[in-house]
Amino acid sequence: xxxxxxxxxxxxxxxxxxxxxxxxxxxxxxxxxxxxxxxxxxxxxxxxxxxxxxxxxxxxxxxxxxxxxxxxxxxxxxxxxxxxxxxxxxxxxxxxxxxxxxxxxxxxxxxxxxxxxxxxxxxxxxxxxxxxxxxxxxxxxxxxxxxxxxxxxxxxxxxxxxxxxxxxxxxxxxxxxxxxxxxxxxxxxxxxxxxxxxxxxxxxxxxxxxxxxxxxxxxxxxxxxxxxxxxxxxxxxxxxxxxxxxxxxxxxxxxxxxxxxxxxxxxxxxxxxxxxxxxxxxxxxxxxxxxxxxxxxxxxxxxxxxxxxxxxxxxxxxxxxxxxxxxxxxxxxxxxxxxxxxxxxxxxxxxxxxxxxxxxxxxxxxxxxxxxxxxxxxxxxxxxxxxxxxxxxxxxxxxxxxxxxxxxxxxxxxxxxxxxxxxxxxxxxxxxxxxxxxxxxxxxxxxxxxxx
Ligand SMILES: [Zn+2]
Numbered sequence: 001x002x003x004x005x006x007x008x009x010x011x012x013x014x015x016x017x018x019x020x021x022x023x024x025x026x027x028x029x030x031x032x033x034x035x036x037x038x039x040x041x042x043x044x045x046x047x048x049x050x051x052x053x054x055x056x057x058x059x060x061x062x063x064x065x066x067x068x069x070x071x072x073x074x075x076x077x078x079x080x081x082x083x084x085x086x087x088x089x090x091x092x093x094x095x096x097x098x099x100x101x102x103x104x105x106x107x108x109x110x111x112x113x114x115x116x117x118x119x120x121x122x123x124x125x126x127x128x129x130x131x132x133x134x135x136x137x138x139x140x141x142x143x144x145x146x147x148x149x150x151x152x153x154x155x156x157x158x159x160x161x162x163x164x165x166x167x168x169x170x171x172x173x174x175x176x177x178x179x180x181x182x183x184x185x186x187x188x189x190x191x192x193x194x195x196x197x198x199x200x201x202x203x204x205x206x207x208x209x210x211x212x213x214x215x216x217x218x219x220x221x222x223x224x225x226x227x228x229x230x231x232x233x234x235x236x237x238x239x240x241x242x243x244x245x246x247x248x249x250x251x252x253x254x255x256x257x258x259x260x261x262x263x264x265x266x267x268x269x270x271x272x273x274x275x276x277x278x279x280x281x282x283x284x285x286x287x288x289x290x291x292x293x294x295x296x297x298x299x300x301x302x303x304x305x306x307x308x309x310x311x312x313x314x315x316x317x318x319x320x321x322x323x324x325x326x327x328x329x330x331x332x333x334x335x336x337x338x339x340x341x342x343x344x345x346x347x348x349x350x351x352x353x354x355x356x357x358x359x360x361x362x363x364x365x366x367x368x369x370x371x372x373x374x375x376x377x378x379x380x381x382x383x384x385x386x387x388x389x390x391x392x393x394x395x396x397x398x399x400x401x402x403x404x405x406x407x408x409x410x411x412x413x414x415x416x417x418x419x420x421x422x423x424x425x426x427x428x429x430x431x432x433x434x435x436x437x438x439x440x441x442x443x444x445x446x447x448x449x450x451x452x
Contacts, residue, residue: 005087006099010072013098017071017090020055025215026078028262028308029053040305042078043067049308085116092117119189119244122181123218126191127210129175130163130221134208140164142226143207150274151361152281159256160209160277165223167205190220190239203237205230209273211239211291212255220245222252222273222291236272238292248298251288252276258306260285265315267303268348268372269295270356275320278357282368287356295319318346318375320356346375379421382408383428392429401429406440 020029020037029037032052041051044065051062061068067077075086091098134140134147134157143164147157165172173192177183183199186192192199206223213219220239225232239245253276254261261267268287270276279287290299300317307315348371350359360368383405390401405425409418422440426433 004101005084006101009091009096009098010087013072013087013090013094013096014058014070016094016096017058018055019058019060019071019074020053022071022074022090023053023060027051027305030308040308041065041067042301042305045301088114089116115185115188116244118181118185119242120217120219122176122185122189122191123210123220123244125176125179126172126221127161127163127208127218129172130165130208130210131158131161132163133166133171134162134164137164137166139166139168139205146207146224146226150278150357152274152277156277156281159280160273161212161218163208163210165201165203165206165208167227169200169204172201172203173199188242190242190245202239206237209252211245211250211252213250214254214258216255219250220291224273236292247291247293248296249302250291251299251302252291253280253288254302256280257286257288261288261303261306261315265307266318267307267315268318268320269299270320272355272357274357275355278360279368279372282356282360282365284356284369284372316344316346316375318348318372319378320348320350320371321381345378347378347381348372348375349381379408379417380424383421383425387428398429398431402431402436402439403443405429406436406443409440410443 023029023039027039027042029039030049032038035056036052036054038049038052040046040049041062041064043051043062044067046064050064051060053060058070059068060070060074069077071090072083072086075081075089076083079086079089081089088098090096134143135154143162147154147162173186176186176191183192183194186199187194191202193202203221203223205227207226209222209224210218211220211222220242222239223237225235225237238247241247252273257267257280264286266286268279268284270279270287270289272289276287276289279285288303290296303315303317307317350356350371354362356368356371359371386404386408387401389404390397392398392401402425406422409421409425418440422436423433426436429436
């Protein structure tokens with residue numbers, strides 16, 4: 001059982017760690033005068049920054065929710081770590097060696113203090129291993145062909161760290177065990193599964209994308225099915241939840257897109273790994289994707305913290321939904337979610353239903369950039385989808401169309417935006433705006449939209 005970290009080593013961590021560097025892994029900070037810096041608080045939902053960081057004092061404080069402390073506390077809070085885990089992680093980041101006082105036994109459940117570092121190291125080595133297989137092994141041939149067929153060259157595959165999981169089923173396990181990793185580390189990290197005859201590789205015969213945190217560290221993988229005899233039917237497999245991988249908090253490509261998102265105040269959300277690659281290759285360097293899950297409130301919060309511009313969130317988030325039903329449902333869901341976010345949300349729809357990767361293959365890089373530039377506000381996209389159900393040449397249908405459309409207006413809580421929307425409905429349907437206003441007044445929402 002590990003003892004407590006020696007006090008003087010904790011003190012050393014406090015002195016060496018730069019609080020602004022630690023916070024900036026999660027939050028965009030700007031200068032706030034007097035040597036202090038501020039950004040959007042990661043601990044409560046806010047639109048104007050009240051989260052202050054003082055590099056000279058090594059502390060942070062939020063005037064909105066009252067949270068505050070030093071770098072150790074910050075990491076504890078944002079990553080859900082214990083005090084000791086937080087000190088260990090900071091020490092590892094800054095290359096500080098910790099000493100433990102073995103005479104004092106730690107209370108509470110047993111825990112491997114180095115677990116996170118070990119799992120990150122295992123993932124780093126796994127990514128390296130998969131990458132070598134993709135580049136040079138006969139097993140990787142199918143993967144190399146796929147990369148080429150999708151319009152990517154070797155250097156693009158290298159930039160994104162693409163790899164290939166061998167078909168044999170035990171290659172990665174024996175590689176990592178040869179490097180000293182235990183069975184538990186490989187299964188807990190999601191790299192291996194336990195079968196009747198021992199461990200086997202979690203990913204077999206699949207094309208691999210390492211999923212990196214904002215800091216660039218590999219925390220998981222996305223894996224595409226390549227062979228018909230693959231016993232796992234799913235086209236895409238992702239790392240399941242592990243101590244270092246939480247899919248609700250991961251955006252693929254964010255490590256590369258982050259700076260560009262911050263400087264251009266724009267983020268593009270696409271649906272797959274190849275779409276992120278296609279966008280970046282085409283010059284849309286703000287593209288990210290969720291990994292095996294729908295875009296959720298936590299993803300929105302992460303983007304908002306990066307998009308912070310001066311005192312307010314002024315960025316644009318552009319979704320490339322395809323026109324299909326799932327895409328439209330996702331749009332409707334976003335519409336009912338965070339209003340501030342919704343107001344900044346745009347949709348870029350390719351008329352033929354092509355995703356960015358297919359579009360780039362068919363029409364080249366410029367077409368991808370044009371798709372993003374052709375974005376329309378989310379509310380207009382939702383309105384258009386609603387109106388397609390009606391024949392607007394018929395008077396009775398126009399009335400029904402107005403009735404349903406004003407229901408959308410009720411989801412808008414920002415009253416200044418409501419009037420604008422009502423006018424747009426009137427124009428699109430071809431009725432007088434007073435008639436739309438009247439319907440809107442009479443409209444009683446069946447259920448109050450849930451505030452997230
Ligand atoms: Zn706060």
